[in-house]
Amino acid sequence: MRKILFDLKKEYYFNSLFPLYIEMAKDPNYDLWIRVGADQHRFLGVFLVSNREKIEKSLSEKGFKVTNTTTGFDAIIVGDALKDPTTYEDIPIFHLDHGVGIKTLRIRNIVRQKDRRYHVFLEGQYWYDYIKSLGYHEKADFHITGLPKLDPFFQPDYFNNQALLEKLKLDPSKKTILFAPSYKPSCISKIGSKIESLLPTYNLIVKLHPYSWKGKYAPHSQHKIYQQLTKKYKELFLVPKEEFDIYPYLFLADTMISDTSSVINEFLALNKFGIIFELNHKKLNHSDGMPVLSLDPVEWLKGAFPHINQPDQLLEAVKKALNPTDKMKKELKSYRDYFFTDLDGQASKRVKAKIDTIMELA
Numbered sequence: 001m002r003k004i005l006f007d008l009k010k011e012y013y014f015n016s017l018f019p020l021y022i023e024m025a026k027d028p029n030y031d032l033w034i035r036v037g038a039d040q041h042r043f044l045g046v047f048l049v050s051n052r053e054k055i056e057k058s059l060s061e062k063g064f065k066v067t068n069t070t071t072g073f074d075a076i077i078v079g080d081a082l083k084d085p086t087t088y089e090d091i092p093i094f095h096l097d098h099g100v101g102i103k104t105l106r107i108r109n110i111v112r113q114k115d116r117r118y119h120v121f122l123e124g125q126y127w128y129d130y131i132k133s134l135g136y137h138e139k140a141d142f143h144i145t146g147l148p149k150l151d152p153f154f155q156p157d158y159f160n161n162q163a164l165l166e167k168l169k170l171d172p173s174k175k176t177i178l179f180a181p182s183y184k185p186s187c188i189s190k191i192g193s194k195i196e197s198l199l200p201t202y203n204l205i206v207k208l209h210p211y212s213w214k215g216k217y218a219p220h221s222q223h224k225i226y227q228q229l230t231k232k233y234k235e236l237f238l239v240p241k242e243e244f245d246i247y248p249y250l251f252l253a254d255t256m257i258s259d260t261s262s263v264i265n266e267f268l269a270l271n272k273f274g275i276i277f278e279l280n281h282k283k284l285n286h287s288d289g290m291p292v293l294s295l296d297p298v299e300w301l302k303g304a305f306p307h308i309n310q311p312d313q314l315l316e317a318v319k320k321a322l323n324p325t326d327k328m329k330k331e332l333k334s335y336r337d338y339f340f341t342d343l344d345g346q347a348s349k350r351v352k353a354k355i356d357t358i359m360e361l362a
Contacts, residue, residue, distance in 0.1 A: 001031050002074040002359050005067070009037045011055045012210045012244035013079030016098040019148035020077065023348040029361050033067045034059055037083065042215035075359060081109035085116045092358055095120045095140075096147055096351070100269075100339075101262025102295045107131055108286060111139045119358065121351050123147045123265075124340040130294045143354055146340065146347030150269055152247055154345030159251040168205070168237045175322060176203040178253035180246060180263045183211040183218040185284060185292075187259040187277040193225055194311035195257075196233065198318060204236045205249050209261070213241040255321040257314070260293060268301065269340055273321040273328065276300060278309045304331040 006021060008014055014021075014034075024030045036059070038050040056066045070088045079098035082088060095118045097106040107127075110118050118140045122128055128144055131137050152158045165172050179195055181187050186209075198204055206229075212222035226238045239249065250256065250267055256274040258264050267274040276297060284292040298307070304324075306317040324332070336343075342350070 001029055002361065003031045003033065003072065005070070005073040005076045006032065006034045007070075007076050007078050007082065008034060008055075009039075009078070009080050009083055010098075010210070011036065011039050011051070013098045015245050015247070016079045016096055016147070016149035017077060019151045019348045020096065020351055023148070023352045024355075027352075027361075033065045033073070035067050035070065048216065075355070080106075081113060081118070082116070085113050093118045094351075094355055096149070098149070099262030100147060100150070100265045101260065102265070102293050102297075102300060103260065103262065104286070104290055104292060104294050107134070107136060108288075108290055111136050112288075117141065119143065119354070121145050121147060121354075123150065124338065126339045127294075143351075144341055145350040145354060146342045146344075148348040148351055150266070150340075150343065151345045151348050153251060153270055154343055159248050161252045164248055164252050165203075168203075170203040170205075170235065170237060174201070174203045174235070175254040176205060176252055177318060178205045178207060178249050178256035180207045180249075180256060180258045180261055181209070181212075181277075182259050182261040183209040183222065185260055185279045186212075186218065186222065187257075187279060188212070188222050188225070190277065190279075190309075191257075191311050191314075193229060195226075195314070196229060196236075197311065197314055199233045200235045201315075202235070202318070204233075205239065205253065206236065207239040207246050207249050208241075210241070210244060255318060257317075260297065264301070264305070265339055268305075268332065268336055269343055271332070271336065273324045273332065274305050275314075275317045275321050276305050276307050278307055301332075301335050304328050304335055 006017055021032060025032055036052055036055045038052050039055060042048055060066050073091060075092040075094060076088060077094045079096060100123045120140045120142050122142055122144050123146055128142055177198055206226045208223055211217040230236050230238050246263060250263060250270060256267050257277060259277045259279050264274055264276060278297050286292060306320045308317045
């Protein structure tokens with residue numbers, strides 16, 4: 001039996017790993033464990049407080065086996081590069097990124113760890129081509145399998161839109177818009193409460209990034225704006241901070257609005273038309289000079305997703321996204337085929353098969 005560690009730097013990463021966990025849990029050859037990081041939040045704007053014990057307790061109550069140790073395992077599965085790889089033994093590391101967007105952090109954190117080699121699973125050809133353009137394609141073992149986190153989108157009856165609308169008390173006769181901004185850079189500073197221009201014409205679901213609630217990487221004002229708006233509009237639902245899974249809302253939404261978040265590509269995977277709020281990215285670089293984004297947002301899904309840069313353009317963009325032209329449909333198909341491979345709900349099986357081979361269990 002192979003003992004496998006699912007190492008979670010952040011609690012919300014588990015959503016991206018869970019479909020693979022379920023697939024591997026069916027195999028008696030694997031003994032699965034979970035380790036969580038501190039996943040801190042900021043208290044009173046100053047003090048950083050660990051959430052590790054709370055997360056461990058929640059996972060244990062759900063039946064998962066939780067551990068604090070980093071040794072005694074045969075392999076590690078992660079949603080991001082290991083924070084401190086020196087504390088882990090020299091065993092295979094399987095990387096399934098927690099986001100499928102255009103942020104370069106997913107590859108930057110891997111190649112910076114020169115003494116550790118990762119098996120990296122990619123959702124499609126685009127990311128491999130970008131990695132190769134940087135000369136990083138030999139720095140890890142890359143596998144274009146699709147990502148397990150996308151599997152629920154393509155499994156029949158996994159989501160129930162009607163039941164979700166009833167739960168959220170939203171009007172089923174209205175189109176539903178999802179507003180899912182990133183935390184940094186974020187269009188929240190540009191849009192703010194002006195998102196209410198879409199109300200009450202449409203249902204509006206606001207799903208904030210987990211960091212937008214914690215005050216560590218983004219100000220608390222990011223969530224307070226929308227908490228106030230929920231008191232004003234019955235058509236607006238703010239997803240609670242405890243709920244990390246955006247997928248039911250992506251599946252429900254008729255269109256969505258975001259900025260640099262990976263959910264834009266995830267919406268593309270669903271064959272739906274979203275709206276990109278363009279942010280000034282010219283000076284967005286990591287400390288080592290690497291661009292934060294792999295692609296100029298001006299070019300991102302250009303011709304398929306409407307682009308805006310001012311809040312007063314929201315209504316018109318929504319109308320356009322809800323009524324795409326034939327040209328937009330053609331462009332969307334081209335992007336979707338390039339960014340993703342085999343959107344069939346079976347990526348977990350393909351990833352597990354690769355892991356089986358590497359672990360000599362195939």
